[in-house]
Amino acid sequence: MxxxxxxxxxxxxxxxxxxxxxxxxxxxxxDFKLTVERIPDLDTGEYLAEAVYISVDPHIRAxxxxxxxxxAMPGLQIARVIQSLxxxxxxxxxxxxxxxxxxxxxxxxxxxxxxxxxxxxxxxxKSMEVSYGLSxxxxxxxxxxxxxxxxxxxxxxxxxVVSSVAGGVGNFAAQIAKKILGCNVIGITSRDNKAKWCKxxxxxxxxxxxxxxxxxEQLNKFAPEGVDYYFDTVGGDIAxxxxxxxNDNGKIAQCGAISGYCNDVPGKIQC
Ligand SMILES: NC(=O)C1=CN([C@@H]2O[C@H](COP(=O)(O)OP(=O)(O)OC[C@H]3O[C@@H](n4cnc5c(N)ncnc54)[C@H](OP(=O)(O)O)[C@@H]3O)[C@@H](O)[C@H]2O)C=CC1
Ligand SMILES: CCCCCC(=O)/C=C/[C@H]1[C@H](O)CC(=O)[C@@H]1CCCCCCC(=O)O
Numbered sequence: 060m061x062x063x064x065x066x067x068x069x070x071x072x073x074x075x076x077x078x079x080x081x082x083x084x085x086x087x088x089x090d091f092k093l094t095v096e097r098i099p100d101l102d103t104g105e106y107l108a109e110a111v112y113i114s115v116d117p118h119i120r121a122x123x124x125x126x127x128x129x130x131a132m133p134g135l136q137i138a139r140v141i142q143s144l145x146x147x148x149x150x151x152x153x154x155x156x157x158x159x160x161x162x163x164x165x166x167x168x169x170x171x172x173x174x175x176x177x178x179x180x181x182x183x184x185k186s187m188e189v190s191y192g193l194s195x196x197x198x199x200x201x202x203x204x205x206x207x208x209x210x211x212x213x214x215x216x217x218x219x220v221v222s223s224v225a226g227g228v229g230n231f232a233a234q235i236a237k238k239i240l241g242c243n244v245i246g247i248t249s250r251d252n253k254a255k256w257c258k259x260x261x262x263x264x265x266x267x268x269x270x271x272x273x274x275x276e277q278l279n280k281f282a283p284e285g286v287d288y289y290f291d292t293v294g295g296d297i298a299x300x301x302x303x304x305x306n307d308n309g310k311i312a313q314c315g316a317i318s319g320y321c322n323d324v325p326g327k328i329q330c
Contacts, residue, residue, distance in 0.1 A: 108138035203231035215241035
C-alpha cells in the first residue's frame with residue numbers, strides 16, 4: 060500500500076470551468092460557467108491532485124468546435140498531489156497532466172491527451188520554479204526546441220524570423236536560436252513595449268511591431284540578403300509577408316496559426 064494522507068470521510072468539491080456556449084470570435088466571459096463537482100473517495104491506484112498552475116492555451120480555441128457545450132474546458136496543469144493510493148504519485152509531488160480547468164482531479168496516472176508524469180527533481184535547484192514545467196520545460200519549450208533543432212536546423216550567423224515572439228513558444232524559440240544556436244534573430248510582435256522586452260530581456264537582435272510598422276519594409280531593412288528560416292506560429296498576413304522575403308531553399312517550421320483560431324467559420328484555420 061502506498062503512503063497516504065487519504066481521509067475518506069471529508070467531502071471535497073472541485074470547481075470546474077465548463078464551456079457554456081459555443082465560441083463566436085474571441086471567447087467571452089459569458090461563454091464559460093463555473094460548476095462544482097463532488098470528489099469521490101479514492102480507489103486503489105488513484106491519487107488526488109490540486110491545481111497549482113493551469114495553462115490556458117490558444118490551441119484550445121482552435122479545437123473548440125470539437126468540444127461539447129457543457130463539457131469541462133481541457134488544458135494542461137501542474138498539480139500538487141494531496142492524497143495518494145498510488146506509489147508513483149506520492150503526496151507532495153508535482154504532476155504535469157491534461158486535467159483541464161479544474162481545481163481538484165482524481166487520476167490514475169494514465170496518459171490522457173498527453174502523458175501524465177511527476178515533475179523531475181529540477182525543483183531542488185532554487186533557481187527553478189514549478190511553473191517551468193508548463194513553460195520552458197513543458198510543451199511550449201519542447202515545441203520551440205524541437206522545431207528549431209529537428210525541423211529548421213539553422214546554422215550560426217544565419218537569419219531566422221520568429222512570429223508571436225513575445226508569446227510562450229515564440230519567445231523560447233527566439234532565445235534558443237539566439238543564445239544557443241547563434242542565429243541572427245528577427246522577432247515579430249504587435250507592439251513596441253513587447254518588442255522592447257524581447258530585445259532587452261531576450262537578447263533578440265531586431266524586432267518588428269506589426270501594428271505600427273510595415274513587416275516587409277522592416278524585413279528588407281534588417282535582412283537585406285533575405286530570410287533563411289521562419290519559425291511561424293501565426294499564419295495569415297504576417298506569414299505571407301515573411302514568405303515574400305524568404306531566400307530560395309529557405310525553411311519554414313509551421314508550429315501554429317493563431318491569427319485564424321478565432322475565425323467564425325467552423326473548421327477553417329487559415330495558415
Ligand atoms: N503552447 C504550446 O504548447 C504550443 C503552442 N503552439 C502554437 O504557438 C502559437 C502561440 O502559442 P503560445 O505561445 O502558447 O501562446 P501565447 O498565448 O503565449 O502567445 C500568443 C500570442 O500570439 C499573438 N497573437 C494573437 N493573435 C494574433 C493574431 N491575430 N495575429 C498575430 N499574432 C497574434 C499575440 O502576440 P502579439 O501581441 O505579439 O500579436 C499573443 O500574445 C499558437 O499558434 C499555438 O497554437 C504550438 C505548439 C505548442
Ligand atoms: C490546430 C492548431 C494546432 C496548433 C498547435 C498547438 O497549439 C498545439 C498545442 C498542443 C500540443 O500539440 C500538445 C499540447 O500539449 C499543446 C497544448 C495543450 C493542449 C492541452 C490539451 C488538453 C486536453 O486535451 O485535455
